[in-house]
Amino acid sequence: MKQRSTRVVAYVRVSSEEQAMSGLGLADQRATIQRAAELRGWPDLTFISDEGFSARSLDRPGITDALGQLAHGQAGTLVVAKLDRLSRSLLDFAQLMDTARRQGWELVVLDLALDTSTPSGALMANVMASFAEYERALISQRTSAALQMKKSQGARLGRPRSLDPAVSQRIMADRADGYSLTAIANALNSDGVPTARGGRCWFPSTVAGVLRSVALDREAQARSA
Template identity: 30%
Template sequence: MRAAVYIRVSTNEQVQEGYSIKAQKMKLEAYAVSQGWDIVQYYVDEGLSAKDMERAELKRMLGSLDKDVFDCVLVYRLDRLTRSVLDLYEMIKLFEKHAIKFKSATEVYDTTTATGRLFVTLIASLAQWERENTGERISFGMEQKAREGKWVNNRPPYGYDIAGDYLEVNQREAKMIRELFDLYLEGKSMHKIAIELNERNIASKRKALWQQGTVGYILKNPLYKGTMRYNYRKNKENYFEVEDAVPPIIDKDKFDTVQNLMQKRKTFPAKSATSTYMFSQIGKCARCGGGLVGKSSTVIRGEKEYYSQSYRCTKRTFGGCDLPSIASNYLESQFHKYLTSWDLSSFDDQTGDGQSSNTLLIEEYEKELAGIEKRRAKWQYAWANENISDEDFQKRSKEELDRESQIRLELNEIRGAEQKEPTISAEYLKSITSAWSKLSSVEKKQFMQLSVKEIKVDKITKERNPESVVIKSITFY
């Protein structure tokens, strides 16, 4: 009999009940010897509950059922495998489908008989009942507190302190939250904001270094406009929000503006999203359809230094287009003139599908997942033959599991994301047109990112004036 050993341990069980990985491994190996079985594979989940099947090693084991790797799944106790009767029922069906037996080393179960399956189901039902009964009481209480606007977590988010059952603003941290939102609106990326905060020795709530993800989490969290969310990460089917549950730090208009800006920046490279070239990525050559890229130049005449910006077609470099360079100030002038002269009363809102191809990125992630699988198999073989210690094995497994979880999360976001683009109204365009001369370069850049999907440009004469530039068409979101 070729046996696959499944081991699971949570932190509390390891400390309090003696179910350590090493202890289970020794007892299961002894049991296999007593039965004359050969252990051909180990699957080890560390620090994970058995309440569901979201366990990396369990999934890997189930994925191997049709590969003829083993004949039997061996566990120390039934609750090592699962505490859910529904999950157990599904796994038993899978085992039977692939002619795989299931054995517990400390309990008398034999899934090849109806009586054995009944015992397994009864024990799992009792375990699930106990867990769910306790979990329902706790969950119901916490959910009700959240609906009342009470804070149910042990740690307050950055910008707040816990005052009894509620959150109150931490004025020192709230000042940094407001500055963080302003820095993003000024054109700085999340990565640059994190670097700046670290350079200024501004501590996070957990006294850790600021990272891009930390900044992004704050920018996306509606808590800062006063809306508390519950079941955001887990039990998403029961997700809900409670408006005006906490004192806001950021006003709603600014928060919504940041959300729209983040959606738009997803379609731009990081450098382009924060550059001073307001027409980069959206500017297109009317002659060949190529993209326009910005360039700068400095000319010294006498004691004065003159700085200028311009755009050129990307295909011109390789001789694929003859569009001359277009001065940035001429293009901006014609853009403003275009909006001013346009009959906005007939303006129709447009929306973009916002979808981009991520095929290459998905392929790279899938290759990395395959590499993780190969390395995991090698380490398990080395651990089973005692070539590496339990501590080294656990460390490597955790590192790979963390990386695998991160990759799968990003893959799910890429595959399932449907980017929703903001729509632009005629009234909004009218207000921007009238205030154009008063806007800063950063504000103009933001307007372009949020509003314009594409602008086709041509240069009709060699004259050095705005009239030499013609805007053929503009497509708005």
């Protein structure tokens, strides 16, 4: 069995609005992580940062680099000072924990005292993953309820001429939370949500088309305002 790397990747992040706020600066995060490294005996610590990026999505160069190193076994642990430095989405965080489990690296979140290498940390990770799954189920339930309401009001769901607004909102919310086009399409297919033309199968290109359509509608509304 291949031995896991002892190298620790420390991830720090600030958005442009937060750079001047007390307790959220890069120096504060680095100092917190450095103290933890000394207490835990982490000899090989590398800092990776994202400056001026929001945590609403994982589409950031720094975290992409960090996750790539972990996936390729170049590091064995990812540590952050605060959970919101890594992600503000419970669903995203649950997905990261699942990735860590599958790829065999550990995740440490200092403000939550979460360390997936310990039994208590693994338990907390499972609890948070359960809440994330519950949140996903609620979103699916709301989408299904909205479609059923339309059906009860006489709307034709078999081959609708346009996409139900509830579905558009779901797609926009999932994309804002950092989900890929493929992941969104798979979730819609799993829930049996029809496409705008009544089709039974969503593709990444179909999801992208909805996102473009919503963006164009918003742009048109802004011009006419």
